[in-house]
Amino acid sequence: xxxxxxxxxxxxxxxxxxxxxxxxxxxxxxxxxxxxxxxxxxxxxxxxxxxxxxxxxxxxxxxxxxxxxxxxxxxxxxxxxxxxxxxxxxxxxxxxxxxxxxxxxxxxxxxxxxxxxxxxxxxxxxxxxxxxxxxxxxxxxxxxxxxxxxxxxxxxxxxxxxxxxxxxxxxxxxxxxxxxxxxxxxxxxxxxxxxxxxxxxxxxxxxxxxxxxxxxxxxxxxxxxxxxxxxxxxxxxxxxxxxxxxxxxxxxxxxxxxxxxxxxxxxxxxxxxxxxxxxxxxxxxxxxxxxxxxxxxxxxxxxxxxxxxxxxxxxxxxxxxxxxxxxxxxxxxxxxxxxxxxxxxxxxxxxxxxxxxxxxxxxxxxxxxxxxxxx
Amino acid sequence: xxxxxxxxxxxxxxxxxxxxxxxxxxxxxxxxxxxxxxxxxxxxxxxxxxxxxxxxxxxxxxxxxxxxxxxxxxxxxxxxxxxxxxxxxxxxxxxxxxxxxxxxxxxxxxxxxxxxxxxxxxxxxxxxxxxxxxxxxxxxxxxxxxxxxxxxxxxxxxxxxxxxxxxxxxxxxxxxxxxxxxxxxxxxxxxxxxxxxxxxxxxxxxxxxxxxxxxxxxxxxxxxxxxxxxxxxxxxxxxxxxxxxxxxxxxxxxxxxxxxxxxxxxxxxxxxxxxxxxxxxxxxxxxxxxxxxxxxxxxxxxxxxxxxxxxxxxxxxxxxxxxxxxxxxxxxxxxxxxxxxxxxxxxxxxxxxxxxxxxxxxxxxxxxxxxxxxx
DNA sequence: CTGTTAGCGCCTTCAG
DNA sequence: CTGAAGGCGCTAACAG
Numbered sequence: 001x002x003x004x005x006x007x008x009x010x011x012x013x014x015x016x017x018x019x020x021x022x023x024x025x026x027x028x029x030x031x032x033x034x035x036x037x038x039x040x041x042x043x044x045x046x047x048x049x050x051x052x053x054x055x056x057x058x059x060x061x062x063x064x065x066x067x068x069x070x071x072x073x074x075x076x077x078x079x080x081x082x083x084x085x086x087x088x089x090x091x092x093x094x095x096x097x098x099x100x101x102x103x104x105x106x107x108x109x110x111x112x113x114x115x116x117x118x119x120x121x122x123x124x125x126x127x128x129x130x131x132x133x134x135x136x137x138x139x140x141x142x143x144x145x146x147x148x149x150x151x152x153x154x155x156x157x158x159x160x161x162x163x164x165x166x167x168x169x170x171x172x173x174x175x176x177x178x179x180x181x182x183x184x185x186x187x188x189x190x191x192x193x194x195x196x197x198x199x200x201x202x203x204x205x206x207x208x209x210x211x212x213x214x215x216x217x218x219x220x221x222x223x224x225x226x227x228x229x230x231x232x233x234x235x236x237x238x239x240x241x242x243x244x245x246x247x248x249x250x251x252x253x254x255x256x257x258x259x260x261x262x263x264x265x266x267x268x269x270x271x272x273x274x275x276x277x278x279x280x281x282x283x284x285x286x287x288x289x290x291x292x293x294x295x296x297x298x299x300x301x302x303x304x305x306x307x308x309x310x311x312x313x314x315x316x317x318x319x320x321x322x323x324x325x326x327x328x329x330x331x332x333x334x335x336x337x338x339x340x341x342x343x344x345x346x347x348x349x350x351x352x353x354x355x356x357x358x359x360x361x362x363x364x365x366x367x368x369x370x371x372x373x374x375x
Numbered sequence: 376x377x378x379x380x381x382x383x384x385x386x387x388x389x390x391x392x393x394x395x396x397x398x399x400x401x402x403x404x405x406x407x408x409x410x411x412x413x414x415x416x417x418x419x420x421x422x423x424x425x426x427x428x429x430x431x432x433x434x435x436x437x438x439x440x441x442x443x444x445x446x447x448x449x450x451x452x453x454x455x456x457x458x459x460x461x462x463x464x465x466x467x468x469x470x471x472x473x474x475x476x477x478x479x480x481x482x483x484x485x486x487x488x489x490x491x492x493x494x495x496x497x498x499x500x501x502x503x504x505x506x507x508x509x510x511x512x513x514x515x516x517x518x519x520x521x522x523x524x525x526x527x528x529x530x531x532x533x534x535x536x537x538x539x540x541x542x543x544x545x546x547x548x549x550x551x552x553x554x555x556x557x558x559x560x561x562x563x564x565x566x567x568x569x570x571x572x573x574x575x576x577x578x579x580x581x582x583x584x585x586x587x588x589x590x591x592x593x594x595x596x597x598x599x600x601x602x603x604x605x606x607x608x609x610x611x612x613x614x615x616x617x618x619x620x621x622x623x624x625x626x627x628x629x630x631x632x633x634x635x636x637x638x639x640x641x642x643x644x645x646x647x648x649x650x651x652x653x654x655x656x657x658x659x660x661x662x663x664x665x666x667x668x669x670x671x672x673x674x675x676x677x678x679x680x681x682x683x684x685x686x687x688x689x690x691x692x693x694x695x696x697x698x699x700x701x702x703x704x705x706x707x708x709x710x711x712x713x714x715x716x717x718x719x720x721x722x723x724x725x726x727x728x729x730x731x732x733x734x735x736x737x738x739x740x741x742x743x744x745x746x747x748x749x750x
Numbered sequence: 751c752t753g754t755t756a757g758c759g760c761c762t763t764c765a766g
Numbered sequence: 767c768t769g770a771a772g773g774c775g776c777t778a779a780c781a782g
Contacts (some may be wrong), residue, residue, distance in 0.1 A: 379775095383775080394778085397777055397778095401776095430774075430775030430777085431776055433775080434776050434777050
């Protein structure tokens with residue numbers, strides 16, 4: 001590659017100062033047409049590509065771009081429905097402000113520091129997990145504005161979370177109200193160690209991922225509180241029934257931990273239905289997981305929601321489009337992305353936002369076939 | 376914001392030269408531990424965030440990141456299934472090489488120049504269209520390596536295309552072989568003017584988008600050649616039949632032009648089926664469009680493939696997951712992304728690649744109900 | 751090992 | 767309107 005031509009070369013060739021040449025490119029209107037043409041001509045002749053952004057950047061200090069950091073590889077941005085929707089929110093704001101968008105992967109712990117320190121951006125959106133303190137610290141040290149999504153690193157940092165626990169509770173309560181008693185849980189990863197399969201009490205207690213832990217807690221809340229709920233009394237009246245209902249212990253339930261990608265979800269759904277074919281309702285911790293349950297059920301000839309009810313979590317676009325459309329806990333995913341990007345662009349003091357969740361009843365939930373509280 | 380502290384400040388505070396301080400951060404092993412500690416201590420005390428990449432960048436010349444340019448807004452990267460799959464390919468290679476990925480939107484013609492000239496990258500992948508000469512020229516002028524996908528800008532530039540025409544022909548031939556005679560075409564945009572709806576000969580001839588034009592041509596090829604094909608003779612034997620088959624003229628067919636997003640596709644599918652309820656087969660120019668036809672058919676109580684056959688194009692992941700799974704023309708989307716990224720990273724002389732397409736028969740095509748060549 | 755020096759390419763005062 | 771000069775923050779080359 002021949003030595004690149006610089007602004008100075010063009011200026012010299014055109015017989016003007018570098019300052020003037022610079023103006024020709026950044027503010028052409030303030031330079032005399034005659035001179036401008038001469039400079040442009042020289043630029044063309046020398047094959048000058050225009051001001052190099054690298055130089056401009058250093059000078060300007062501002063990059064006009066934000067980076068989104070995930071603890072996964074770059075393909076994750078385009079693979080996971082949830083993250084896609086989130087990114088649509090982020091991208092929308094960047095579009096509005098004419099800002100750029102850089103994707104950064106912090107998968108490799110060793111390289112994460114380097115990646116984060118090299119990103120040419122004005123701020124970060126970090127998709128973090130509980131155990132990722134190191135990542136957070138790295139980001140903080142970089143000294144740029146940042147916002148953390150899905151976990152709250154405490155005051156002093158921007159964060160956006162949802163009430164995972166309340167949402168999960170909503171899901172379980174919905175099923176309980178429908179009369180379900182035999183539940184299976186398809187869980188997101190509990191810790192980032194690649195382990196999947198049946199979850200016991202020990203593992204459950206070791207939850208490193210905040211969302212997983214809180215959703216589990218939310219399910220448990222619903223089971224524990226079931227007997228105290230008015231609708232429950234109304235429906236089942238009797239004291240014994242209520243007691244039995246209250247007696248559902250999450251640690252007695254079949255819980256399968258699965259990776260939240262297509263393959264992992266399919267494997268998890270299969271494992272759950274293999275292990276607990278008697279369940280009438282599945283609580284899936286994400287829509288990806290729930291959709292996999294739908295597929296698995298179909299391939300077993302199980303009709304949803306007649307033979308099996310399924311509730312997802314997140315409400316990704318695919319949920320509403322599924323057949324039947326998925327009942328799920330909706331969180332404002334795109335809004336989350338928008339808000340995160342706005343927090344970066346607008347600056348201001350650290351904010352901690354909690355976005356609302358709500359139950360969206362669609363077509364994958366119904367009363368269990370034998371309507372009595374099951375045995 | 377207080378003035379940011381720089382390497383020079385740290386060096387001064389630690390009583391070492393700037394060069395030494397630099398080494399502490401980039402090659403800590405070559406500086407005496409005692410000195411290193413002293414520098415690190417000063418850095419901590421002053422709140423030094425580490426070497427600013429902007430400075431390093433200018434010095435190093437290399438960014439270690441590539442940019443992907445689309446003539447759409449940034450959200451497109453996360454919305455369109457085809458582009459998502461393509462980006463997975465690109466991202467995979469970036470992951471491998473530890474490179475960064477920047478997304479750049481060239482929607483706004485006015486701002487496109489600025490955006491492209493400001494992107495801090497080592498090379499571009501450009502998703503271009505025929506009319507986008509300007510975009511291409513802009514990219515070329517930037518003087519960085521680039522590869523154009525989906526159109527071939529001629530020798531001298533890297534490009535990756537598929538044989539759109541051959542693929543379309545495959546699709547139409549498949550339907551013809553099944554015995555279909557009444558076709559509807561759901562077309563991608565013909566020109567970037569936002570027009571949708573019925574397409575007449577004039578509009579068809581004005582095709583600005585290469586892929587659309589070629590796919591239309593491919594369908595036409597199949598119709599024109601039908602009478603000459605051996606299987607056609609075998610199946611229908613008679614001379615008159617063959618003639619009639621050859622007589623299918625694409626300009627007599629209902630063709631609806633639609634935007635390739637969820638909403639646009641749904642509207643297009645509806646328009647097509649409204650306008651031509653008698654069709655037994657739909658040729659959709661993308662899977663997104665085909666999937667919308669599936670939905671529309673379902674909502675009309677049409678059974679696919681019994682009442683209606685549908686062939687898509689591209690083979691996005693959603694195609695195989697549809698119910699019934701979509702028969703489509705597969706192109707190696709992810710591979711395309713991989714190849715594009717590799718071409719940037721590996722450099723070398725300009726290459727022009729054409730990737731293969733193939734027909735993938737799944738569950739949305741079958742013989743028409745009244746099996747005789749229809750009237 | 752450490753200090754000094756010289757740019758990387760650009761833009762923006764400040765004089766003229 | 768134009769020219770000269772300084773510096774954005776860092777690192778590589780070269781002396782000590």
